[in-house]
Amino acid sequence: MLSLALRCSFFCKENTMTEVRVRFPPSPTGYLHIGGARTAIYNWLFARKHGGKLVLRIEDTDAERSTQESIQGILDGLEWLGVTWDEGPYFQSEYAAEHMAAAKRLLTDGNAYKCFCSKEELEAKREAAAAAKGDYRYDGVCRKLSPEQVQEKEAQGLPYVIRFKVPQEPGKVGFDDQVYGRVERAYEDIEDFVIVRSNGMPLYLLCNVVDDIRDRISHVIRGQDGLSNTPRQILLYRALGAPLPIFAHMPLTLDLNKAKISKRSHGEIVSVQFYREQGFLPWALANFLVLLGWSTSDDREIFSREELIEAFSFEGITRSNSIFNYRKDDPKFFTDPKAININAHYLRTLPIEEVGALVKVEFQKEGLWDAAYDGEKKQWFLKTLDMARERFHTLKDFASLGRAWFADDFAMDETALAKNVLKHPGLKEWLPMLAERFEALPELSHDETERVCREFAEELGVKVGILVNGARAVITGQVKGPSMFEVFAQIGKQRVVTRLKGATQYFE
RNA sequence: GUCCCCAUCGUCUAGCCCGGUCCAGGACACCGGCCUUUCACGCCGGCGACACGAGUUCAAAUCUCGUUGGGGACGCCA
Numbered sequence: 001m002l003s004l005a006l007r008c009s010f011f012c013k014e015n016t017m018t019e020v021r022v023r024f025p026p027s028p029t030g031y032l033h034i035g036g037a038r039t040a041i042y043n044w045l046f047a048r049k050h051g052g053k054l055v056l057r058i059e060d061t062d063a064e065r066s067t068q069e070s071i072q073g074i075l076d077g078l079e080w081l082g083v084t085w086d087e088g089p090y091f092q093s094e095y096a097a098e099h100m101a102a103a104k105r106l107l108t109d110g111n112a113y114k115c116f117c118s119k120e121e122l123e124a125k126r127e128a129a130a131a132a133k134g135d136y137r138y139d140g141v142c143r144k145l146s147p148e149q150v151q152e153k154e155a156q157g158l159p160y161v162i163r164f165k166v167p168q169e170p171g172k173v174g175f176d177d178q179v180y181g182r183v184e185r186a187y188e189d190i191e192d193f194v195i196v197r198s199n200g201m202p203l204y205l206l207c208n209v210v211d212d213i214r215d216r217i218s219h220v221i222r223g224q225d226g227l228s229n230t231p232r233q234i235l236l237y238r239a240l241g242a243p244l245p246i247f248a249h250m251p252l253t254l255d256l257n258k259a260k261i262s263k264r265s266h267g268e269i270v271s272v273q274f275y276r277e278q279g280f281l282p283w284a285l286a287n288f289l290v291l292l293g294w295s296t297s298d299d300r301e302i303f304s305r306e307e308l309i310e311a312f313s314f315e316g317i318t319r320s321n322s323i324f325n326y327r328k329d330d331p332k333f334f335t336d337p338k339a340i341n342i343n344a345h346y347l348r349t350l351p352i353e354e355v356g357a358l359v360k361v362e363f364q365k366e367g368l369w370d371a372a373y374d375g376e377k378k379q380w381f382l383k384t385l386d387m388a389r390e391r392f393h394t395l396k397d398f399a400s401l402g403r404a405w406f407a408d409d410f411a412m413d414e415t416a417l418a419k420n421v422l423k424h425p426g427l428k429e430w431l432p433m434l435a436e437r438f439e440a441l442p443e444l445s446h447d448e449t450e451r452v453c454r455e456f457a458e459e460l461g462v463k464v465g466i467l468v469n470g471a472r473a474v475i476t477g478q479v480k481g482p483s484m485f486e487v488f489a490q491i492g493k494q495r496v497v498t499r500l501k502g503a504t505q506y507f508e
Numbered sequence: 509g510u511c512c513c514c515a516u517c518g519u520c521u522a523g524c525c526c527g528g529u530c531c532a533g534g535a536c537a538c539c540g541g542c543c544u545u546u547c548a549c550g551c552c553g554g555c556g557a558c559a560c561g562a563g564u565u566c567a568a569a570u571c572u573c574g575u576u577g578g579g580g581a582c583g584c585c586a
Contacts, residue, residue, distance in 0.1 A: 027586045059586060066586095092586095119584070135510035135582080161584050180513070189511055197584040204586045228512060228581040251514085251579095258578060288520095291535090295521055299534045318514095318521075321579060325519045325536090338520065338536045348549075391548035420546080453545085465545040472546065480547025 020052025021218045024078075024085070025092075025208070027059040028070040030263040032077035033270045034324065035223065035253045038289040042250060043221045044083045045290075045312040055215050056088035061207060063093070077272040081282050082305070087215075092207055095214070099202035102210045102240060103162055103195055111239040112195060114160040115142035116153045137191035138163070162196035166235065173231040178248035178314040180224075185231035193232055209233050213242040224249045224321070225260070248314050251293045252321045261324060269326050269335060278334065279394030281350070281358065284343040288336070292322045302345060344393045352386045359385055359398050366399040368406050384490055387482045404476040405491060412506070416479035420469040421506050427470040428507040430460060434467065435500035438488070444496060449488040471496075474503045 024040040026032065032040075047054040056078075060066040075089065106112035115138075122138070129136035143165065145153075153160070167187045174184035195206040202210075212220065220226075227249045237244050255261050261270045268274040275285050287303060294316045295301075303311060326335045333340055347355065356373075363369035373381040388402045404410035421427055437452050438444060453471075457464040468484045475496055481487060488496050 025586090029586075062586060064585095115584095122584090130509070133509055137510085137582090159584095183512080185511075191582090194584055199584075201584085203584070208586085223580095224513075225580060249513095254579075260580075291520065293520085297522065299522080301520090301535060320514050322520065333537085336519080336536085341536055344548095416546095463545080468545040478547085482546095482548085484545065 019216070019218065020047060020050040021055060021216050022047050022052060022221055023055040023057055023212065023215060023217050024083075025057040025059045025211075026074050027062060027065075028067060028074060029062065029065040030070055030073075032074045032272045033261065033263050033266075034272060034285075034289055035261055035270070036074075037077065037081060037083075037272050037285075038253065038292060039221065039223055039250060040078060040083050041081065041286055041290055042294075042312075042317075044085075045309055046219065046221060046314075047086070048309045049312055052218070053086040054084070055090065055217070056085040057090045057092060057211060057215065058088075059092045059204070059207070061092050061096075061201070061204070073273065077276075080276055081272065081286050083286075090211075090215070092211060095207075095211060096202070098214065099207045099210050100196075100200070103202055103206060106164065106195070106236075106239055107162060109239065110165070112162050112164050113143055113145070113192075114150055114154075115163045115192075115194070116145075116158045116160045117142060118159075138193075140192055143192060159198040161194045161198050163192040164195050164232070164235065164239070166190045166192050166232075173234050175230060175234060175244070175247055177227070177230075178219075178246060179251075179317045180227065180249055180319055183227065183230065185228075190232060190235075195236075205229060205232055206236060209236045209240070209242075212245060213237070213240065217245050219246045219248060221248045222250065224252050248317075251318055253292055254321050254323050256323065256325070258321075258323065269328060270324070275335070275339075279362065279396035280339075280343050281346045281395070284346040285339065287346075288339040288342045291338075292324065293318050302342070340393050347392055347394070348389045352382050352389075355385055355389060355395075356382050358395050362395045362399055363406070368399055368403070370406075380490075387486060387490060390482065391480060401478060404478070408495070410477045412473070412477045413479055416473040416477065417506060420466075420473040420479060421503070424462075424466050424470060425507070426460070426462070427466070428504055430456075430462075430467060431470055431474060431500045431503035434471065435497045438493060438500070439497050441493070444488045444493045446483075446485040446489050450485045453485070470503070471500060474506070475499045 022043040024036075024043050026036055026040075044054050046052070058071055058074075060071070071089075078085070103112065107114070117138075125139070126136045142160075142163070169187060172184045172186040173190075174182060177183050193205065194203060196202050230247055230249075234244060253261050255266060259265070263270065272285070276282070283305065287301075287308070290303075290308065290312075291301060294312070295318070296311055296316055300307075300311070324336060325338070327333045327337065360369060360373070363373075370377065372378075384402075384405050385398065388398060388405060392398065392401065399406075434453070434456060437456060438449065441448050441452070453467055454464050457467050460467075469479075472478060472481055472484050472487070475491060476487065
């Protein structure tokens, strides 16, 4: 799709910055959302792959919208995902003096000028242009002001913003984006943009560049929505006499209506925290997110950390936006089915000890944790998880669907009750009778319980499945689960017998 | 409106740069089968796409142009 020469320009072009340094600069105006998380992961992968550094920088210059809570949320989210940074977090607000100094320099070097046009004036011009169906760009009236005129206006105490002087010549600015290829923008299409507000505060475009220069960022990896900012930022780098980083823009993640996902309009479904609460394994989410816009040429989709770091490159990144196919109000999937599928995959393939550690946290929250699970019941605990996890999708399932394994106050699934218990009235007598036969055994083993069940079924002249599934319902509250003979043995004689005898209650 | 970007199954995508091996491959989802005491896993099979139109060519998903559709950016937000 894109010429190879262009794609590998990072490796071929001489670069004054030998060290790979990338950054993730969230603005703390809300929780960490999956789009931001994906960008962070890409940066992290790139840094790890090239032995570089990931800098975390909190862009908190919008004091009104930034919150401490949000900062903490972002940090927690990254940490949970396993995205580790090497420097920071730095806070953009602490470098205000530097941003100002840069603005002053641009002013004295003649790369910027003071603009006294009021917001109202500009607004009027914008509206007039819109009414005439034309497009508006700052007309540069203040750029033409003589030094005397500027002095005069300043003497009058008129407020001013500082605008950058975009070259007024036929050329264009361009750069080789690592994902999108050559991107160019004619000077005439760029207006003299504001870099400092009338209250003296520098704007994002400038701050961001100044910070990236100071942090010696070699590769700017960010969302495609930053693509059209890039030409202006390059102008800033040039004027500031700094070397250019390499740019790589990622396609965006869209919602079902193909609109950019945002915290504001999508709520929890796009928040990393939500997945944490819903029982996602952190790496499963990361793995899924990475696949939204990146792939390898082979058919691999499941990657360990190491494998991903090894496999990752800009080459595998698509240029088209991808849709986050979440399904709200779907009884089976509460988010993108693929995300659930990947989570389920990790849930049943990860070393059981790892799953155990995560389930422990879940159980502690649910009041299901028993200290003995870390002690004498540890083997039993892990084996139970191992048996149960095969058909679970999230960590929460252990405490909900799997509750009967660990506690006596579990819920009876309605389908299980109707289909596997009430449908066969004979079970009202048979299950307690089965309990008696189990009681006669020294302990419940897979083979013994199977023998007993089959013999009993034969005596009764019914299919063993009726007995077994009826038992499953009253013992686990579920319509599905592992082989019941293993379940008998695992749940243990006492609970099994009690629950089988209690079957009569369902017939009243 | 202006500038820019994008366009393959419902979704994520491979293939496109270097045209034939692609009546387009994989994954998820969905449907069916096998397995089975259930469900799940696993395995087997099915459904399902090159946005449209021209052009170039012996040959186009791949190259060119146009159309349409979608997205992003156009702030004294970040």
